[in-house]
Amino acid sequence: xxxxxxVTDKQTTLxxxxxNQQNEPQKPKKRGVxxxxxxxxxxxxxxxxxxxxxxxxxxxxxxxxxxxxxxxxLSTQEIQKIQxxxxxxxxxxVGDVDRETxxxxxxxGMAEVLEDPYSQYLTDQSAxxxxxxxxxxxxxxxxxxxxxxxxxQIVSPIKGSPAEKAGLLAxxxxxxxxxxxxxxxxxxxxxxxIRGEAGTDVVLTIQRGEDTFDVTVTRDTVPIQTVxxxxxxxxxxxxxxxxxxxxxxxxDELVAAVEDLRSQGAEKFVLDVRGNPGGLLTSALQIxxxxxxxxxxxxxxxxxxxxxxxxxxxxxxxxxxxVTEDVVLLADQGSASASEILAAALQESAGVQVVxxxxxxxxxxxxxxxxxxDAELKITIAKWLTPSGTWIHEKxxxxxxxxxxxxxxxxxxxxxxxxxxxxxxxxxxxNIESVLVALGYQTSDAxxxxxxxxTEAVIALQAANDLSQTxxxxxxxxxxxxxxxxxxxxxxxxxxxxxxxxxE
Numbered sequence: 308x309x310x311x312x313x314v315t316d317k318q319t320t321l322x323x324x325x326x327n328q329q330n331e332p333q334k335p336k337k338r339g340v341x342x343x344x345x346x347x348x349x350x351x352x353x354x355x356x357x358x359x360x361x362x363x364x365x366x367x368x369x370x371x372x373x374x375x376x377x378x379x380x381l382s383t384q385e386i387q388k389i390q391x392x393x394x395x396x397x398x399x400x401v402g403d404v405d406r407e408t409x410x411x412x413x414x415x416g417m418a419e420v421l422e423d424p425y426s427q428y429l430t431d432q433s434a435x436x437x438x439x440x441x442x443x444x445x446x447x448x449x450x451x452x453x454x455x456x457x458x459x460q461i462v463s464p465i466k467g468s469p470a471e472k473a474g475l476l477a478x479x480x481x482x483x484x485x486x487x488x489x490x491x492x493x494x495x496x497x498x499x500x501i502r503g504e505a506g507t508d509v510v511l512t513i514q515r516g517e518d519t520f521d522v523t524v525t526r527d528t529v530p531i532q533t534v535x536x537x538x539x540x541x542x543x544x545x546x547x548x549x550x551x552x553x554x555x556x557x558x559d560e561l562v563a564a565v566e567d568l569r570s571q572g573a574e575k576f577v578l579d580v581r582g583n584p585g586g587l588l589t590s591a592l593q594i595x596x597x598x599x600x601x602x603x604x605x606x607x608x609x610x611x612x613x614x615x616x617x618x619x620x621x622x623x624x625x626x627x628x629x630v631t632e633d634v635v636l637l638a639d640q641g642s643a644s645a646s647e648i649l650a651a652a653l654q655e656s657a658g659v660q661v662v663x664x665x666x667x668x669x670x671x672x673x674x675x676x677x678x679x680x681d682a683e684l685k686i687t688i689a690k691w692l693t694p695s696g697t698w699i700h701e702k703x704x705x706x707x708x709x710x711x712x713x714x715x716x717x718x719x720x721x722x723x724x725x726x727x728x729x730x731x732x733x734x735x736x737x738n739i740e741s742v743l744v745a746l747g748y749q750t751s752d753a754x755x756x757x758x759x760x761x762t763e764a765v766i767a768l769q770a771a772n773d774l775s776q777t778x779x780x781x782x783x784x785x786x787x788x789x790x791x792x793x794x795x796x797x798x799x800x801x802x803x804x805x806x807x808x809x810x811e
Contacts, residue, residue, distance in 0.1 A: 428683075448468065462643055473523075477582060536548040539807055595620070598653055599620035601621055664802075748767045
């Protein structure tokens, strides 16, 4: 929301063009938006949704029509009611009111009353940042967020982003930004606090399960590469491909990855969409098509008051590149929207095994409508269903093979703004000791008291990382601990190990 400005002309009627827009609504222009656009919500990159970015399975649907009819137009009585409220506020409210802000507030209210976290009215800076994101300009922390139960929830951090490097995880709840509570904030309002220029810091208060702690994240340019790949170290006949989001270039990036891995000897593939918050619907359709035969069902889309429309694989529509090798797909609670479309399509229509954990559960489709040069309306326009007609919203896709990561993968982050030393006692100390135990520096069980054995463990860790051996955990030592933990988790990826075992 822009700040209110002093009113110099207190007209108490809507401008003629505003009234005409109420009487004769113009058919909005619909257009697609890339996933990271949303992501960037967090700027994520822009101040928008985030559906939060929602991962929105965003984008115009092929063959989609805009519903029109008498129920989509305001009646004379409704227009008069809105006009009366506008006139009363402009003419009688004791303070200054900016008319544009008032009109924007009315539209914002209409979007909010839907009680849909994926529907949002975007104005001025928010809409501009959304467009900039589409053009590839993003700076922020790189995490997708969504409004959930009066708080802001992280759907997934972007691969290689400041959020991922800081250790933020899917389903973390952000309760405050720089010490300011964001309870009750919209995703857009939260993004406006979280986003910022590269190189600047933002302190997020995170609730993870029963633990609450602060994390300092240094904003940076958010990476836009969406496909990463390599041969599996212990089996060079298996290619590993990670898709971090579904945007415009993802199809071409995936084609290039498969071709390169084939040239290196790959005969089978692990496809990883863990932590992938989604993106463009068209991208999901293109990529699913790679693994299906013409005529196989990719998904179904059910618009308002309509029967589901079935989308089937077609090389003519989605590209003729095919992956015929054996494939296993990895998914987890951070896999959402377009990731779930791909997972369900491959699982149900191609018999591909999904390994990991239950996915996020976003079964709706959003689209962006231009209202004027500086305002856009992002709303949910359809449900998407799996090939069999299942709506996975708020349920997720169930893996064929459920595999959990090691328990230490869910340990809480260490607050780098604090210092911990011998004699301290708290739940944070128990978490720190659990990290030291997992890394092999401490042999005794973790408890809430920082004792001599913990000091010895910290000194050993500091020595291994060429740090001053003080036995005190400062920001530098805490960071080194988290870096080692991330490496340990990567080395003990039980879900990837299972996928490789299946392919072998």
